[in-house]
Each structure stands twice: as structure tokens, then as C-alpha cells.
Amino acid sequence: QVTLRESGPALVKPTQTLTLTCTFSxxxxxxxxxxxxWVRQPPGKALEWLALIDWDDDKYYSTSLKTRLTIxxxxxxxxVVLTMTNMxxxxxxxxxxxxxxxxxxxxxxxxxxxxxxxx
Amino acid sequence: EIVLTQSPATLSLxxxxxxxxxxxxxxSVSSYLAWYQQKPGQAPRLLIYDASNRxxxxxxxxxxxxxxxxxxxxISSLEPEDFAVYYCQQRSNWPKMYTFGQGTKLxxx
Numbered sequence: 001q002v003t004l005r006e007s008g009p010a011l012v013k014p015t016q017t018l019t020l021t022c023t024f025s026x027x028x029x030x031x032x033x034x035x036x037x038w039v040r041q042p043p044g045k046a047l048e049w050l051a052l053i054d055w056d057d058d059k060y061y062s063t064s065l066k067t068r069l070t071i072x073x074x075x076x077x078x079x080v081v082l083t084m085t086n087m088x089x090x091x092x093x094x095x096x097x098x099x100x101x102x103x104x105x106x107x108x109x110x111x112x113x114x115x116x117x118x119x
Numbered sequence: 120e121i122v123l124t125q126s127p128a129t130l131s132l133x134x135x136x137x138x139x140x141x142x143x144x145x146x147s148v149s150s151y152l153a154w155y156q157q158k159p160g161q162a163p164r165l166l167i168y169d170a171s172n173r174x175x176x177x178x179x180x181x182x183x184x185x186x187x188x189x190x191x192x193x194i195s196s197l198e199p200e201d202f203a204v205y206y207c208q209q210r211s212n213w214p215k216m217y218t219f220g221q222g223t224k225l226x227x228x
Contacts (some may be wrong), residue, residue, distance in 0.1 A: 037217070042184075047155075047163065047206055048215035061217040063120060096162055102211055105153040107164035107174060 002026035004036075004097050011116050013046040014085050018115060022097030027053055029075050035100035036080045038071065040118040041112075047092075052100065053080055056062035090119045121145050121157050123207055123220035131228040138194040140223045142207035145188045149212045154183055154192045157222075158203045166205075167192065194225075 008020035022036060029036060038050040051067050051071040052060045061069050070083045080097060098106035122145040132138055142152065155163040163178040165174040167183035170190060182193040194201055207220040 035215070046221045047157075047219040049206075049208075049219065052215050052217075054215070058215075072186075098162075101170045103172075104212065104215065105165055105168045105208065106155075106163070107165050107168075109164070113164055116200070 001049070002099060002108045004099060004108060006095060006097050006110045006113035008113055008115065010114060014117060015090055015119050016087050017025070017088050018082075018084045018093055020080070020082045020097075020115075021082075022110060024078050024080070024097075024099070027099065027101065029078070029080070030053055030075055031064075031101075033101060034099065035104065036051070037081075037098050037100055038082045039098060039106070039107055039109075040091075040092070040095045043094070045111040050084075050095075051077065051082060087117045091115070092117050120210075121209055121218050122150075123209055123218055124206055125205075125220035125223045127223060128221070129226060131226050132197055133228045134197050134199055134200060136197050138192075138197055138201070138225060140192040140205055140225070142185075142187045142190040142192070142220050144190075144209055148209040148211075150186050151181075152185065152190045152210065153208045153210070154181075154199075155208065156203050157206065160215045161203045163206065197225075202224065 004024040035054040037052040053071045068085045094112040096112045098109040126141045152170045154167040157163040171183045
């Protein structure tokens with residue numbers, strides 16, 4: 001059974017760096033073609049794709065946020081980490097990680113973790 | 120950057136009726152278009168990938184069509200559990216990038 005779980009702080013202050021961890025089971029990020037994405041959703045708003053990392057350690061980022069994002073993986077721990085710098089109240093959202101396999105769309109999602117940016 | 124426009128923003132129908140949701144891309148996305156369903160408080164669920172392929176476990180009443188810039192998600196006969204928000208999403212394969220539409224809320228009439 002494939003599962004993903006997001007973890008990280010529920011509250012961050014403006015200008016701080018957010019670090020989120022996606023811990024997954026039921027698949028390996030060393031499998032050819034495997035990818036994991038991060039997606040966020042502000043309250044009452046639409047989904048926004050943030051970043052993707054693939055089995056070959058290639059990384060892809062949202063054009064509008066690429067200067068603030070870093071995605072990385074620890075294959076031995078079955079984890080993908082997303083950092084976002086210079087947090088702002090507009091970054092308040094639920095953050096999801098999702099698997100992209102075998103198709104490149106997001107076939108299995110975590111339940112999400114809510115992050116509030118406030119002083 | 121490709122923009123996806125979904126219509127209508129809200130669709131009010133009754134169980135048993137047919138639902139037709141539209142997604143239009145600002146430029147061609149070939150067939151790299153997916154549809155997701157999201158219920159309140161839940162993560163999205165992949166329904167359709169590559170414009171017309173149902174994801175694993177998705178009922179046959181859900182179907183997708185289109186290519187290029189115009190796409191449609193059809194629910195042939197609405198069940199009570201189908202009332203939710205639906206998002207379309209396009210991807211580019213190189214570099215890998217994704218864009219979502221703003222969503223269509225399917226509500227009970």
C-alpha cells in the first residue's frame with residue numbers, strides 16, 4: 001500500500017524558512033521513473049504545484065517560486081524534504097506531497113499539513 | 120506559462136443528471152491533461168490522466184475527452200458522493216512543470 005505523510009511546523013513567522021518533510025512507504029524513490037511532488041492550497045483557493053524531484057535526483061520548480069524553494073531526497077529514509085525561504089502570510093496554506101508514478105501526474109497524495117505564517 | 124481556465128465556476132445539478140465540466144488551456148498541452156476531485160478537508164484524488172484515461176479504481180461514469188486546448192470531464196450519472204470540487208491540471212514533460220485550473224464546484228441542486 002502506497003502512503004505519504006507530510007510533517008513540519010504548523011506555525012512559522014514571516015521571513016523564516018519553512019522545512020517540510022514527506023515520509024512515504026510502499027514505493028522506492030530509486031525506482032526508474034519515480035517522482036514526488038509538493039503542491040499547496042491556500043484556504044479556499046486552488047491548488048498550486050511547487051516542486052518535483054525524480055529518481056535520478058533531477059529537480060524541477062514552479063517558475064514563480066523557484067528562487068525560494070529547494071527540494072531534496074533521502075532515499076534510504078524514504079523521505080523528500082522541501083524548504084521554502086522568506087515565508088510570508090500569503091504562504092499560509094495546506095501543503096501536500098504526492099507521488100508521480102507510473103504516469104507523471106499525481107496518483108497518490110498525502111493528507112496534507114497546514115502551515116500558518118504569522119508573527 | 121500556460122493558464123488553464125475552468126468553466127463553469129459552479130455547477131448545480133441533481134443526482135442522476137449528467138455533468139459536463141470544461142477546461143481550456145491558453146496554448147496547446149497536447150493530451151497532457153489530468154482531472155482531480157477534491158472533497159472538503161481531503162486531499163485531491165486523481166480521476167483522469169492523459170486527457171482520457173481513468174486512474175486506478177475510478178468508476179466508469181467518469182470520462183475525459185479533448186486534446187490541444189479544449190478538454191471536458193463528463194460524469195454520466197451523478198452519484199451523491201460526486202459533489203465536490205474538480206480541478207484540471209496540465210503538465211509539460213520537459214522540463215517537468217504543472218499548472219492547475221481554478222476549479223469547478225459541483226454542488227447539489
